[in-house]
Each structure stands twice: as C-alpha cells, then as structure tokens.
Amino acid sequence: MASVSIAYLQSVLHYLHDLGIEPPAHNANMALSNSDSAHEVTMEHYVDLLNCGALLSEQSLFGFELGKRIQAKDYGVLGYLVESCENLEQAIEALIRFDSLVADIGETEVSHLDQQIQLDWHVKSDDCKQMVLRNTTAWVATVRKILGEHYQPDEITFTFNLSHNERLTLSNWFNCNVTTNAIKNSIVFSKALLSIPFTSENKAMFQALIQVSEKELQARQPNENIKEQVILLLKAKSSLKHCDQNRIAAALFMSPRTLQRKLKHQNTNFIELLTDERKSRVDFLLTQHTIAETAYELGFHEQSSFTHAFKKWFSTTPLRYQKLLLKK
Structure with a gap:
C-alpha cells in the first residue's frame, strides 16, 4: 500500500x-x-x-x-x-x-x-x-x-x-x-x-548514512530489482563518459563484484544495460553533435571503437545513419 x-x-x-x-x-x-x-x-x-x-x-x-x-x-x-x-x-x-x-x-x-x-x-x-x-x-x-x-x-x-x-x-x-x-x-x-559541489560536503557522514539507508532498504526489499536500479542510474547520467561498472556500483553503494553477481541473477550484465542506454541516446546526440562528440558523450574513448560498436548495433556506419536522421 x-x-x-x-x-x-x-x-x-x-x-x-x-x-x-x-x-x-x-x-x-x-x-x-x-x-x-x-x-x-x-x-x-x-x-x-x-x-x-x-x-x-x-x-x-x-x-x-x-x-x-x-x-x-x-x-x-x-x-x-x-x-x-x-x-x-x-x-x-x-x-x-x-x-x-x-x-x-x-x-x-x-x-x-x-x-x-x-x-x-x-x-x-x-x-x-x-x-x-x-x-x-x-x-x-x-x-x-x-x-x-x-x-x-x-x-x-x-x-x-x-x-x-x-x-x-x-x-x-x-x-x-x-x-x-x-x-x-x-x-x-x-x-x-x-x-556544483555542495557546500555541506561531509564524506564521513555520507558513508555512515549510506550504511544506515542500505540496511533499511535491504530489510524492506529483500528481493530488490538491481537491474531496474542500474537502468534508472544510467538514465540519470547527463553524460555516459567515464561511466563504467565501478562507478555505477559505487552509486548503488556496493562492490562491482556484488553488482555483477546480482545482475547475473536477473539474467543480464552491466555491459548489456549500458549498451541499451547508449543506443537509446544515439538519435538525439547525432542530430546535435558531431560523430566524435557523440562517441565521447556515450563513453567511448576512441571514435573508432564507437564506429565498430555502431556497426554491430545498426548494421551501418554512424555517418550514414546521421545523414538519414538529418534528412527527416
């Protein structure tokens, strides 16, 4: 209720x-x-x-x-x-x-x-x-x-x-x-x-409160949906640059290994969820940015890596896809 x-x-x-x-x-x-x-x-x-x-x-x-x-x-x-x-x-x-x-x-x-x-x-x-x-x-x-x-x-x-x-x-x-x-x-x-840094930053207090909150959440939701939590956090990111499993695990206040284990129990993994979020942002980014900028915003270190992944996702190149988007 x-x-x-x-x-x-x-x-x-x-x-x-x-x-x-x-x-x-x-x-x-x-x-x-x-x-x-x-x-x-x-x-x-x-x-x-x-x-x-x-x-x-x-x-x-x-x-x-x-x-x-x-x-x-x-x-x-x-x-x-x-x-x-x-x-x-x-x-x-x-x-x-x-x-x-x-x-x-x-x-x-x-x-x-x-x-x-x-x-x-x-x-x-x-x-x-x-x-x-x-x-x-x-x-x-x-x-x-x-x-x-x-x-x-x-x-x-x-x-x-x-x-x-x-x-x-x-x-x-x-x-x-x-x-x-x-x-x-x-x-x-x-x-x-x-x-913008909070003026009341207190890392020691933050860690203590996280532990209290996490214990209470676990008590209330013993079968919590970690997959849904990861999806929400990925969507909350203004940019996917520097966004990896370690960062998301830290945001969920658990170790990367624990996150990996919990996602496996839900028949998925972090790379799959990150890929889904990257694909959901492609259309908007390619109509607003260059291919190189889009690759950076999606968290790829090199444009070539983005191009390789893009071909696997959509069976075409980012340039051809971008031209089709801009014609609409």
Whole structure:
C-alpha cells in the first residue's frame, strides 16, 4: 500500500500548529490509527490531511507553503544523506536509490534534454495537487539551501489546474515559468547544476548514512530489482563518459563484484544495460553533435571503437545513419 513516513504527517501538523490551527481530531487520529507501522502513514490519509489543512488555513497553495518550510529531519535519514552528498548528481542517485524509504507515493523518472535535466514525478493518487506542490517546492527549497539562493529551475510543470494568481505566486518564488494542465509533474533544470559541489560536503557522514539507508532498504526489499536500479542510474547520467561498472556500483553503494553477481541473477550484465542506454541516446546526440562528440558523450574513448560498436548495433556506419536522421 502506498505510504509516507510519519514525519510527513508531523510536518503538516506542526505547520498548522504554527498557524494557530488545530485540525479536527479525527483527521490526525485517523491517519495515525491507519498507519501500517509506527513509522508510516497511508497515502490516502496523508492526502486527506493536506486537503484538510488547505481548507482550514484557507490557503489554496497549502502544499507550496508547507514545502518552503522543509527541513532535513522531514525526510528522516534520507534528508541528511542528501545534504551530505558531494553534488546534485550524487544526490539524485541517492534519491532514486532510497526514496521509497520515506515515501512510496510516486516514481521519479530522469530525462536528458540538450542542456537540461528533467525530473518527472508520477504520483499514485489522482487527488495530488497539495502533495505535488509540497514535494516540488521541498525539492527546490532543499537544493537552494545546499547550493545557495541563486539556484533556480528553468521550468516547473503541473498536471492540475491553477488560477492566474496561484501561478503568479509560484512563478515568483520558483523564479521560472510555471505551466499547468501539463502531461507530467516536472522540474527542468540546467545540467550545469549537477556538478556544483555542495557546500555541506561531509564524506564521513555520507558513508555512515549510506550504511544506515542500505540496511533499511535491504530489510524492506529483500528481493530488490538491481537491474531496474542500474537502468534508472544510467538514465540519470547527463553524460555516459567515464561511466563504467565501478562507478555505477559505487552509486548503488556496493562492490562491482556484488553488482555483477546480482545482475547475473536477473539474467543480464552491466555491459548489456549500458549498451541499451547508449543506443537509446544515439538519435538525439547525432542530430546535435558531431560523430566524435557523440562517441565521447556515450563513453567511448576512441571514435573508432564507437564506429565498430555502431556497426554491430545498426548494421551501418554512424555517418550514414546521421545523414538519414538529418534528412527527416
């Protein structure tokens, strides 16, 4: 059943308390009594409490106001883990790996545009306005806290409708265009942000938190799908240069040998998954770059190696393939 950390519920109650509002006892008690454990609350009751908060506070952007107040403790161990990452790329890898520990209410998908990264959030609830507003705002607020107030996304999209005033409020805070009634809930930002060092870098803390998170994840998901995790991480890479089994294993917080063994159990291997990701990027790269640049972006050390692999994939040369693409 879809659920969130009880810390999510508590952050709502604390915000309402600061506003001088006490929600009807049955709303909070219902959420707590229907929790799957002492640490989780069902998504249904979390959404109900968010909607109740919006009604009682008369804030149509209640989730947005709540997200601006985000603190690391609201994400539990994952919050402190993200803050101890070296950069945004590593933070996204950690979120993909461990997000289910704090909120199993949606799935994150990473897409690569030309000079941008797009994070799409597919939620598990049709009644998602306040929940999406909170998560989107909290994500941006957290990155700003780490990278500095100068950080801003390039575009925010929401699947639901917003009034003109609501859009204006959000556009002013996010400092970018906000689109409503979109196909996806998305955050689009520059690839350049991925490698900016976090000012709160703490490698010792990072390693300690990784161990805690990994143990908890293993306890919850004894049969985790490592193949899916590798695919997600490969897609999250802005470029495949210097992307090898050792790097992906490190991102999954395990040894290369362990990664190799787990993938073998799922009837695949790292080279197969890397090849699939390389092939999925070929069309876009060849319409935007030279063959040599495409080879480099796909992680080939020499253009000749890329050409050899390309012929095996598509039974033609990169040059002929590129000419056909550019004619379309």
